[in-house]
Amino acid sequence: MHDNQPRTITPDDLPEVITRYLTAHRAHDTATAVTTFTDDATVIDDGNTYQGSAAIERWLDRSATEFTYTIHLTGAQQTDATRYIATHHLEGNFPGGSIDLRYQFALRDGLIERLVIEP
Template identity: 75%
Template sequence: MNQDQDQPLTITPDALPEVITRYLKAHRAHDTAAAVTSFTDDATVIDDGRTYQGVAAIEAWLNRSATEFTYTIELTGAQRTDETHYVAVHHLEGDFPGGTVDLRYRFTLHGDAIGRLVIGP
C-alpha cells in the first residue's frame, strides 16, 4: 500500500476545479449571490468553530463575513487530496483580531458543487 495515498498533492491555484475558483472569486468580490450558487442545497460550512448548514445559513454567513471586518485575501497555495477534496491556502490581512492569518479552505465537492467547506488555520 502506498503510504502517500492520502497525502495532499501540491497543485497550482489555477488547477483548482472551476466551482472552487468561481466561489473564491465571488467571495473575494463580496458577491454573496454568486458565491452561494457554488454550494449544494444541503452544504455545510464550518468557520471559526461555527457550523452553517444549508444555503440560507451559508448566505447569512457570507453576508456577515463580508461586512464584519475589512481585509485583503490572497490565494497563496493549493492542494488536491483526491478528485473531491481540495485545499486553498489564503493569506488574510485586515482589521480583525490579530491582523494577519493564513487560513486553509478545505473543500469537499459533491458533483459539480461544494458540499462542505471547512475554514481554519
C-alpha cells in the same frame, strides 16, 4: 501508502467551482458565492457550523461586512478526486491583523458540499 497525502497543485488547477466561489467571496458577491454550494452543504468557520443554503448565505453576508481585509491565495493542494485545500493569507482589521487560513473543500456533483476554514 500515501493515497490521501495532499498533492501541491497550482491555483489554476483548482476546480472551476472553487475558483468561482473564491472570486465571488473576494468580491463580496454573496449571490454568486452561494450558488457554488450544494443545497445541503456545510460550512465550518470560526468554530461555527452553517448548514444549508440559507445559513451559508447569512454567513457569507456577515463575513463580507464584519471586517475589512485583503485575501491572497498563496497555495493549493488536492487531497483526492473531490477534496482540495486552498491556502489564503488575510490581512485586515480583524483581531490579530493577519492570518493564514486553509480552506478545505469537498465537492459533490460539481458543487461544494463542505467547506472547513481553519488556520
